[in-house]
Amino acid sequence: MSRFVPINIGLQAITRNQYINNHVSELENILFNEDENDPEPIVFMDGTYFYIVKSTPDGFILDRNRPYFSDSRNNDAAMLRHVFGNYAQERQEWLKENAILIVDRGYKDVIPLLDELGIEHRMPAVVERGSPN
Template identity: 40%
Template sequence: MSSECRSNVFLEVDIYIPEGVRCCGQHLDRNGLIFRPLILALTSQNRPYVIPGADLQQLLGNLRREAQANDKLFNPNKLSEEEFMCLFSLNKVDFAYLLTFCDPVPHERGVRHISSKDLMTFLCKMRQGLSDKLLATLFNYSSRQAVTLAVGKVRTSLAMRFVPENIGTAAITREQFIARHVTPFANELYNNEPAVPKVIVVCDSTYAYIHKSSNFRILRQSYSLHKGRHLLKPTLLVAPDRYILAILGPYFSDTWNNDAEILRDAFERDAEILQE
C-alpha cells in the first residue's frame, strides 16, 4: 500500500497502517486509494505502536498536503453518493460517463482540456445557481474569471458532442423513439390504432426567470403578465417516459408567444420535426 493510501485510511477512520502492508488491487480505486465503503468496514486493535522516524515524517507530510489542498468538494472519492447527488444531481457513475463526452475545446493557442473539477463546477452552478465568486471559493479557483472560463469551456465542449448525440430529432430515429420511449399506456390512450404504434410527444413551455433588461424592448417582451415577472420560455418536446426529444427556443414571454404560436413557429423553422 502506498503512503498516500495509508494516510487516507488514517484520515478517514483514525487507523494507522504500517509500511509494508499489502492490499488486493481490486480493492483500490484509480487513485490507488481503498474504496470508501471498505475503509469504513476496517477494524483495528487499540494498542501502543512506535512509528519509525521516516514513516512518521512521511505521514505528517501527507497530512500537511491534505490539509493544504482541502479538496473535498472537487474530489469525487471524498464525497458520498448522497452528497454527490445533492451537489450535482448525478451519481458518480453517471458523472464519470458524462466526463467522457467532455472533449478538448479548440482555442486560438491550441486546445483547452476539461477536468473533472471543471465539470463539477459547471454542474454545481446549474444545480445550485451559485455565483461565480462563491464557486471560486468552494472549488479553490484563483479568481471569479477562472470560474467563468471553466464553465464556458464545459458548456462549449458539451455542445460539441453530447448535445447533438442525445438531444434533438437527429439524435434518435423514429423507430427507436417508438420502441424505447412510447409507453403502452400512452399508446392506448392517444393512438386511435394501438396496433400501429406512432410517435407520441408532449409539447409544453416552461419558465426561466431572468433579471430585468436595460433594453426597453427586451424588457417589455420578457415580462409575463401571467407570472408577474420577467422570464423566458423554453419549449420542450418530451416523450411519455420523460425522455426529452428536443428543446425549442427560448422564446419571449409576452402575449405574442403563447403555446400555439410557439409550436407554429417551431414547425415553420424546423422542418425536420414534421418529417420525423
C-alpha cells in the first residue's frame, strides 16, 4: 500500500497531460469534447456493486474509492455525493479544469451537484421503451 498505490493508482499518480496523451482516444475526444482540437481529460465514472471484471475504455483505472454498502439509498449518485463531500478537494481540482466526466443514468440525481461544482459532464441519452431506435 505504501509503495505501489501512491505511484500507480489515484489522481496523484498521473498528470492531466499524461492521462490525455495515454488514455483519451481520438474517438472519445470527437464524441464528447466540444473542441476536438483541444483534447481534455475524459473520465468514465461508474460504481461496481460486487466483484466483477468490468470493462473500461482502455482498462486504465484513474482512481478508486472505498467499498460502499449498496441498497436503494446507497446508489451511484449517493456514493459520488459522498466522495465529493468528503474527499472533494483533490478530485474537484483535477476534474474542474475542463475535464469531462461521463456518467450513466445512475448518476442522474447528482447532476445538480456536478453543475454546482462546475464539473462538466455528459450522460448518454435514454431511448424510450418501445421506440424503434
